[in-house]
Amino acid sequence: MTQTHxxxxxxxxxxxxxxxxxxxxxxxxxxxxxxxxxxxxxxxxTCYSQVLSERxxxxxxxxxxxxxxxxxxxxxxxxxHAHEFxxxxxxxxxxxxxxxxxxxxxxxxxxxxxxxxxxxxxYFESRDQVTQPEVEALxxxxxxxxxxxWVLFQCVHGMGHGLxxxxxxxxxxxxxxxxxxxxxxxxxxxxxxxxxxxxxxxxAPHHPATMLAMHSHHHMSGTPFKALDPADxxxxxxxxxxxxxxACYQMQTSVMLNLNHGDIGDAxxxxxxxxxxxxxxxxxxxxxxxxxxxxxxxQKTSDLCHKAAEPYRSSCYFGAxxxxxDWTATTESAFAFCRIVGxxxxxxxxxxxxxxxxxTLLAGLPEREQQCLQAQELxxxxxxxxxxxxxxxx
Numbered sequence: 001m002t003q004t005h006x007x008x009x010x011x012x013x014x015x016x017x018x019x020x021x022x023x024x025x026x027x028x029x030x031x032x033x034x035x036x037x038x039x040x041x042x043x044x045x046t047c048y049s050q051v052l053s054e055r056x057x058x059x060x061x062x063x064x065x066x067x068x069x070x071x072x073x074x075x076x077x078x079x080x081h082a083h084e085f086x087x088x089x090x091x092x093x094x095x096x097x098x099x100x101x102x103x104x105x106x107x108x109x110x111x112x113x114x115x116x117x118x119x120x121x122x123y124f125e126s127r128d129q130v131t132q133p134e135v136e137a138l139x140x141x142x143x144x145x146x147x148x149x150w151v152l153f154q155c156v157h158g159m160g161h162g163l164x165x166x167x168x169x170x171x172x173x174x175x176x177x178x179x180x181x182x183x184x185x186x187x188x189x190x191x192x193x194x195x196x197x198x199x200x201x202x203x204a205p206h207h208p209a210t211m212l213a214m215h216s217h218h219h220m221s222g223t224p225f226k227a228l229d230p231a232d233x234x235x236x237x238x239x240x241x242x243x244x245x246x247a248c249y250q251m252q253t254s255v256m257l258n259l260n261h262g263d264i265g266d267a268x269x270x271x272x273x274x275x276x277x278x279x280x281x282x283x284x285x286x287x288x289x290x291x292x293x294x295x296x297x298x299q300k301t302s303d304l305c306h307k308a309a310e311p312y313r314s315s316c317y318f319g320a321x322x323x324x325x326d327w328t329a330t331t332e333s334a335f336a337f338c339r340i341v342g343x344x345x346x347x348x349x350x351x352x353x354x355x356x357x358x359x360t361l362l363a364g365l366p367e368r369e370q371q372c373l374q375a376q377e378l379x380x381x382x383x384x385x386x387x388x389x390x391x392x393x394x
Contacts (some may be wrong), residue, residue, distance in 0.1 A: 037075070044060050044275045045081055049088055058357040060092045061106035065115060065125045069184020072111070084204075086111035090118020094126070101141045101297075102334040104151060117158040117193075124162030135159070139186070148363040149185075156186045164201075171198045171225045171236065175244055191247035198236070199251055202227035203258050230259055233270040237278075246353075253285040263291060265307045272309065280315040283308055287319025296327055298337035317341050318353040325357035335374050351375055355387020365390055 025336070032055065036047035037190070048071060056064035068085050071078040078085070086107075093103050093115070100119055107115035124130070139155035164174040171194060178190035229235035233256045236301075237248040252274070256267040271282035287305060294300035305316035317337075326335040331354065338350040358371045373383035382392050 018036065031070060031074075033071050033075075033078070044077060045085075048078055048081075052085055053092055055097070056089055056092055056262070057203055061089065061103055061115070062108070065106070065108055065110060069110065070365045082111045083114040084115030087118040087121070090115035090120075091122045091358055092118075094119045094122035097125075100138075100155075104142075104154070109150075112327070113154045115312040116154040117161055119156060120158030121162045121165055124159075124166040127166060129176065130163075130166070135163075135177060135180060149360050152186075153189055153360065155182070156189040157193040157196075160190040161197040161253060162193075163190070164194045169198060169201050169225060169227065171195070171227070188247055191244055192250055194255075195236075195248050195251040198225075198227050199254050199258070228255060228259065228286075233259055233267075234274060237274070245275070245278045246281055249274060249281040250285050252282055252286075253289050257289055264293065264304055266306045268312075271312065280312060280318075283312040283315035284319030284322075287316040287321075288323040290316070291320050291323040291327070296324055296333060298324070298333055298340050301337060302340045314349040317350045321350050321353045322357050323363070325354065329361060331371055331374065332357065338375070338380065342361045347380060351380045351383035351385035355384040355390075357387075358384070359388045 005020055033048055033051045036044050036051060039047050051071075052064050053067055053231075055067045065086070065270075068078075068082060068089065070084040071085075073079070082385065090103075090107060093107070094100075097103055100123065101315050102115050103119050104284075107113070138159060139152060142152040142155050160174065160178055163177045164171060167173040169178075174194045175191060178187050178194060181187045181190060217338040227236070232238055234252065235255075237252050240248050253267050253271065256270050257263070260266045260270075267289075268283070271279060271286060274282045286308065287301075290304045291301050294304060301320050302317075307311055307321060307390060308316040320338050321334045324337055325331055327333075334354050334357070338347060338354060341347050341350045355368075357370060362368050362371065369385070369390050372381050372388055372390060375381045375384050384390075385392050
């Protein structure tokens with residue numbers, strides 16, 4: 001796996017979901033995509049893309065996603081690029097139907113919600129411009145009473161991706177449009193998508209979203225924004241206004257690891273040079289990226305977080321455990337990770353982060369409480385409750 005693909009996998013988990021391989025039936029002999037196995041590398045991936053496009057057009061979005069499930073479960077190369085394939089499905093799906101809520105349902109949660117992000121990206125690429133009411137209204141269907149924020153996040157995060165593409169990857173202009181959102185949580189989620197899209201466009205020219213932007217009818221901005229600066233591992237955060245720094249540093253280690261060819265220790269040292277107020281956020285970003293480098297193995301993830309200096313190790317755990325939840329939209333590996341980390345080594349922070357993810361996944365307090373009880377030890381359960389917004393018994 002290349003460093004770029006590792007980073008794409010890691011970036012896909014700012015919020016998000018992935019493969020639960022035991023849920024799917026592999027595409028065995030004679031199954032969809034079997035003929036693609038005679039190819040290798042880019043030719044095989046192109047063949048898979050064609051298979052998925054055909055399934056989408058003949059049988060719909062849900063069938064295309066199910067086909068991708070099977071391909072990813074049976075072929076490591078397909079699994080490695082599954083988030084990218086899912087983006088492609090979403091992009092094509094919007095061309096077939098502009099009913100975003102219905103398509104979101106068919107896309108499902110899989111593969112870092114790539115399908116949903118592709119839908120939103122395609123929506124913005126179909127526009128010449130957007131207004132504040134349009135931006136505000138786009139994700140309103142996902143704000144139903146009693147709903148969790150999980151699907152809403154995919155929409156507003158995808159909006160950041162789409163706005164960045166709309167403006168020819170002029171990141172500052174996209175961020176300004178994110179500011180049109182009235183809700184602070186929505187704005188922050190949109191910022192995160194904008195920063196992620198900027199990194200992906202600069203580092204992954206074959207990503208479906210990048211290809212979509214290349215063939216777009218939109219004009220580039222008058223002064224193209226420089227996405228990366230090899231001389232400054234903290235760029236673009238180093239030039240951003242304070243209100244964007246939290247979202248920027250949540251992505252910044254993906255920039256660092258692209259520049260330093262995957263050197264986790266070097267990225268940790270770069271995070272130590274970030275402004276003190278956002279330094280923990282940088283180490284959370286590092287924890288997220290580490291889960292990709294370890295293929296989400298809890299023990300190996302814990303070991304690599306030890307490359308972070310002691311004051312910031314708990315922040316690395318914080319980012320890692322959120323990524324472990326986001327990858328599968330389940331909590332089993334995250335609880336295993338927190339048990340490995342232990343209380344003395346930052347366990348309460350780990351369980352609190354896990355609780356925050358549970359709160360995003362589940363709207364109801366009883367369901368959150370049941371999840372947190374898996375922590376077993378009282379201190380750990382209470383830390384999870386704190387993150388999940390569940391009252392702690394007195």
